[in-house]
Amino acid sequence: MTEFGLRLAISLTQIAAVMGIVVITVLLLTLAERKVLGWMQDRMGPMEVGPYGILQPFADAIKLFFKEDIIPAGANKFLFTMAPILCLVPAFIGFAVIPWGPNQTFEVGGVTVRPFIISDINIGILYILAFASLGAYGIILGGWASNSKYSLLGGLRSAAQIISYELNVGLSIVGVLILGGSLSLVSITDAQAGGFWHWYLFALPAPQIFAFVIYVISAVAETNRVPFDLPEAESELVAGFFTEYSGLRFAFFFLAEYANMVLVSCVAAALFLGGWNAPYPGTIMGFIGLPSLAWVENTMWFAVKTYSLLFLFFWLRATLPRLRYDQLMRFGWKVLLPIALGNIVVTAIAVFIYQQMK
Amino acid sequence: MSQLFFGYFAGMIAITAILVVVFRNPVYSALSLLVMFFHVAGLFITLHAEFLAAVQIIVYAGAILVLYLFVVMILNVTQDDHYHSQWRIAGVVCIPLFIEFMLLLSGGAGALNTGSPSLQSGPHEAITANNTLAIGKTLFSTYLFPFEVASLVLLVAMIGAIVIAKRDIGEHDA
The missing domain is CATH 1.20.120.1200 (NADH-ubiquinone/plastoquinone oxidoreductase chain 6, subunit NuoJ)
Structure with a gap:
């Protein structure tokens, strides 16, 4: 029983640490987004709270926390309360299978601990896809329960969009799964060690460049970000599915959106960009004779890849105008889907020929 | 348990x-x-x-x-x-x-x-x-024929749904 208790304590510590990192990242992102957008539009961004506005996220959080919590008349109270939670939980639960660093172990009181991996289940990527698809419920129910036309239309749009683009996310990943021969994110990442030419983005026999582009586009659409932010199109739907939400519940939706951004960036980094592997063989720490500190370098590489992808999200927002609804659907079904299917066929044939040659 | x-x-x-x-x-x-x-x-x-x-x-x-x-x-x-x-x-x-x-x-x-x-x-x-591997191997060896038949039936259903949904639009155009 003590061993069980110890395992539980270790797991809970890992979960708390990952949650902490994700929440801090989200706080950073809210500031970074405004700053980056500001710089790209030749403005300063927030400057009032703290030096260079770095305390702005805390001011925002405190403001949202103390705002009055309004439930509109005629709203379905139960679902109105549930929706933000239904949105937030799937966004956070996916982080459980992300490998944050090297697959190393150490012992604590007879229990083997893998510090950078909360859980290595053999269907890791399916687990993430399964819970990502549940995020739609929070949005669609939030829209419906608000008893407002704008919210309902936003929720319905969002559901259609998430279903359409989820398919492309799933299909673009299949190429990587064929190359990796596993559904576990840990083994997929391990298989990409030894330099950037081993990353599945560039790896022989079938570089997944097209799949990566499709994944990134679909991920932007799935997280309802510009240029695919039709569910919350301000000019048409006020604020879409969270028009009626205020205070802490609004903050939950906000948190879920940003946590989803972090999650899809982490998945993209792990699947296509080698995860925590450095773009050169081995590690610098190992080269200069400090292999015990190699994990610092590896986790930093993972952070660099994830943050670069998150920067891409901001960049797109500053660059592109919003798509029209029919354009969105046509692009998803008639452009991205055939390319993703073609990529699967080409990858499968290439891997088959490669294995025959060996 | x-x-x-x-x-x-x-x-x-x-x-x-x-x-x-x-x-x-x-x-x-x-x-x-x-x-x-x-x-x-x-x-x-x-x-x-x-x-x-x-x-x-x-x-x-x-x-x-x-x-x-x-x-x-x-x-x-x-x-x-x-x-x-x-x-x-x-x-x-x-x-x-x-x-x-x-x-x-x-x-x-x-x-x-x-x-x-x-x-x-x-x-x-x-x-x-490996659970996934086992299912894949079984589906594509022992049960290959039923699997292909099922996918064909689904494809027919899908095409049928599109035809039914699109019929309205065709009539309006004509």
Whole structure:
């Protein structure tokens, strides 16, 4: 029983640490987004709270926390309360299978601990896809329960969009799964060690460049970000599915959106960009004779890849105008889907020929 | 421990399945169906069929049920009492079901004793082998023909749905 208790304590510590990192990242992102957008539009961004506005996220959080919590008349109270939670939980639960660093172990009181991996289940990527698809419920129910036309239309749009683009996310990943021969994110990442030419983005026999582009586009659409932010199109739907939400519940939706951004960036980094592997063989720490500190370098590489992808999200927002609804659907079904299917066929044939040659 | 989990999942499946029919509000029905899908996935996990559990959630909870909700919300059928109070049909359907249930209960004790050795060996194999790999190999070797037939049937259904949906547009154009 003590061993069980110890395992539980270790797991809970890992979960708390990952949650902490994700929440801090989200706080950073809210500031970074405004700053980056500001710089790209030749403005300063927030400057009032703290030096260079770095305390702005805390001011925002405190403001949202103390705002009055309004439930509109005629709203379905139960679902109105549930929706933000239904949105937030799937966004956070996916982080459980992300490998944050090297697959190393150490012992604590007879229990083997893998510090950078909360859980290595053999269907890791399916687990993430399964819970990502549940995020739609929070949005669609939030829209419906608000008893407002704008919210309902936003929720319905969002559901259609998430279903359409989820398919492309799933299909673009299949190429990587064929190359990796596993559904576990840990083994997929391990298989990409030894330099950037081993990353599945560039790896022989079938570089997944097209799949990566499709994944990134679909991920932007799935997280309802510009240029695919039709569910919350301000000019048409006020604020879409969270028009009626205020205070802490609004903050939950906000948190879920940003946590989803972090999650899809982490998945993209792990699947296509080698995860925590450095773009050169081995590690610098190992080269200069400090292999015990190699994990610092590896986790930093993972952070660099994830943050670069998150920067891409901001960049797109500053660059592109919003798509029209029919354009969105046509692009998803008639452009991205055939390319993703073609990529699967080409990858499968290439891997088959490669294995025959060996 | 596994008995406990099975009891929880099975009980929740039974309760939520009943709630799906009992709720008057179709959105609540859809939600209890969602909870039921989750517990079915939980049952798959206790059987070490993780792949099936994930597919269960992705396909049923992630896609099909969202479409149900979609239809329910667009049609706004909350006020529709047309399909309530169908006690007579329910009674007619219940009689054969009840007889089947009784037959299963009376005959189940004998079948359980003969069937248990093969049942017990099943999960242990699944633990050691890669579950997804096993399903893939079985589908594409032993059951290749039924698999292809099923996909063809689905393709035909899909094309049929598109044809039906598009017929309106064609008539307006002409």
